Amino acid sequence: xxxxxxATALPVIALEFKxxxxxxxxGTSYILETAFQPIYGGLSNIFGRKPVFLIAIFLFELGxxxxxxxxxxxxxxxxxxxxxxxxxxxxxxxIVPVQERGKYQGMIGGCFGIAxxxxxxxxxxxxxxxxxxxxxxINIPLGVITFISVIFxxxxxxxxxxxxxxxLRIDWWGAFTLxxxxxxxxxxxxxxGTKYEWNDPIIIILLCLGSIGYIIFILIEAxxxxxPIAPLYLFKDLKLVACFSVTLFHGMVFFSLVLFIPLYFQxxxxxxxxxxxxxxxxxxxxxxxxxIFSGQVISRTVFFxxxxxxxxxxxxxxxxxxxxxxxxxxxxxxxxxxxxxIAGIGIGLIIQITILAGQGIAEPKDIATVTSLxxxxxxxx
Numbered sequence: 001x002x003x004x005x006x007a008t009a010l011p012v013i014a015l016e017f018k019x020x021x022x023x024x025x026x027g028t029s030y031i032l033e034t035a036f037q038p039i040y041g042g043l044s045n046i047f048g049r050k051p052v053f054l055i056a057i058f059l060f061e062l063g064x065x066x067x068x069x070x071x072x073x074x075x076x077x078x079x080x081x082x083x084x085x086x087x088x089x090x091x092x093x094x095i096v097p098v099q100e101r102g103k104y105q106g107m108i109g110g111c112f113g114i115a116x117x118x119x120x121x122x123x124x125x126x127x128x129x130x131x132x133x134x135x136x137x138i139n140i141p142l143g144v145i146t147f148i149s150v151i152f153x154x155x156x157x158x159x160x161x162x163x164x165x166x167x168l169r170i171d172w173w174g175a176f177t178l179x180x181x182x183x184x185x186x187x188x189x190x191x192x193g194t195k196y197e198w199n200d201p202i203i204i205i206l207l208c209l210g211s212i213g214y215i216i217f218i219l220i221e222a223x224x225x226x227x228p229i230a231p232l233y234l235f236k237d238l239k240l241v242a243c244f245s246v247t248l249f250h251g252m253v254f255f256s257l258v259l260f261i262p263l264y265f266q267x268x269x270x271x272x273x274x275x276x277x278x279x280x281x282x283x284x285x286x287x288x289x290x291x292i293f294s295g296q297v298i299s300r301t302v303f304f305x306x307x308x309x310x311x312x313x314x315x316x317x318x319x320x321x322x323x324x325x326x327x328x329x330x331x332x333x334x335x336x337x338x339x340x341x342i343a344g345i346g347i348g349l350i351i352q353i354t355i356l357a358g359q360g361i362a363e364p365k366d367i368a369t370v371t372s373l374x375x376x377x378x379x380x381x
Contacts, residue, residue: 002064002083002139004119004284007258008277009132011266016132019073023263024190026073029081039175042229044368046166048158054150059085061143067136083136107295120262120277120284127273171225174217178229181213230373231366239361240370244377246310247354251378253321254347257283261324261340268329282337286344287351295352306357309349317346354378 006026014020044052063083070076126134159166188206192198221228234240261283265276294309320343327336355374362370 001115001119001122002060003255004115004258004280005123005126005135005138007262007280008120008124008266008273009127009135010259011263012127012273013076013132014073017073017076021194022073022077024194025077026080029077029084039178039229040368040372042171042175042227042369042372044372045365046159046169046227048156049368050150050154050156050158053154054147056085057143057147057150059083061140061147064136064139064143068133068140070133083139104295107292114288120280121274122277124272124274124277169227171220171227171229174220174225174229177213177217177220181210181217184213185210229369231369234362234366234370234373237361240358243354243358243361244373246314246350247374247377249314250317250347250350250354253317253343254287254351255379257321257324257340257343257347264327268327279336280340282340283344283347286341286346287348290345290348291351294349295356298353298356306353306360309353310357313346313349313353315346316342317350320344320346 010023010026011020013026014023040052040056060083063079063081063085066079067076067083070079122138123135126132126138184206188203188210191206192200192203196203217230218232221230222232258280261280262273262276265271265279266273271279290313294313297304298306298309320339320341323335323339324343327339355371358370358374359367
């Protein structure tokens with residue numbers, strides 16, 4: 001819900017702060033957490049899933065509170081980045097057997113789908129009727145309930161050992177290098193073509209430094225890290241590489257459409273935030289239905305493979321997003337609905353499958369790491 005509730009509020013926020021040119025940074029700062037996803041995998045292996053999950057919820061709550069209290073666009077962007085640090089996806093692998101994960105991942109997909117439908121509508125209503133700040137502040141009571149539920153209801157084993165011994169196991173240099181390299185790369189890609197030209201020395205320097213950072217990170221993981229956050233042997237498995245690749249392009253399409261379709265309706269079609277939330281429904285409904293369907297089918301039948309869903313989903317996703325890119329001021333309602341629905345069906349077919357595939361391929365000791373890497377590749381776009 002947090003990913004989609006903001007989409008309909010962003011144009012209004014940008015106008016209030018007179019910062020329409022910075023609107024993309026609200027989304028970008030949120031996905032800066034991509035650099036931390038592999039770190040979550042390593043930390044959950046060292047400290048246990050439950051403590052890391054609770055820390056993630058706390059960071060999400062803190063960031064949401066600061067977003068709601070923001071007085072300018074800079075504060076909002078920084079606060080959104082803090083909220084983004086609170087994303088972690090490793091719990092399902094710990095509490096559900098591999099043969100049952102499709103069903104439960106499908107249920108999670110259903111929750112995601114419901115939240116995705118509610119998000120844009122609620123964001124639009126809150127923005128129009130109350131204040132855009134409640135698009136963030138609404139996370140506080142929901143997060144508190146989740147935090148308390150995890151403390152009392154989620155029972156997971158905790159690794160043994162002293163706190164100091166656990167701290168020594170953390171891949172500090174790898175984590176630092178990955179975060180810095182990812183931030184440099186995202187800065188260059190977001191500034192290029194907007195704040196600076198693509199051939200501007202600042203963009204070139206940032207791209208070079210980001211690339212060098214990733215090379216250093218690979219060397220650290222290969223030669224120095226005792227418990228690497230991204231073990232290189234995982235990338236020798238072509239199935240996992242394929243899983244990461246599909247996830248990368250899936251994230252490109254998903255986040256682009258969710259962020260920019262509401263902007264299209266509010267800026268090009270001159271519609272309200274509430275109406276732009278309604279216009280996003282065809283895309284979201286396609287995602288919801290197919291996310292539930294794919295998870296259930298994978299677990300209950302032997303007629304479809306992960307690859308089958310990824311192939312058909314990728315085709316529909318590419319066709320649908322290509323059609324969405326043809327939207328103009330004169331596009332009809334039927335074109336908008338059909339094109340958005342096609343893209344949504346493609347996205348929904350893949351959204352659960354890559355996580356399930358990665359967890360199914362990985363060894364038990366690598367499940368948390370693989371799940372975090374899938375999240376990294378999805379949101380790094």
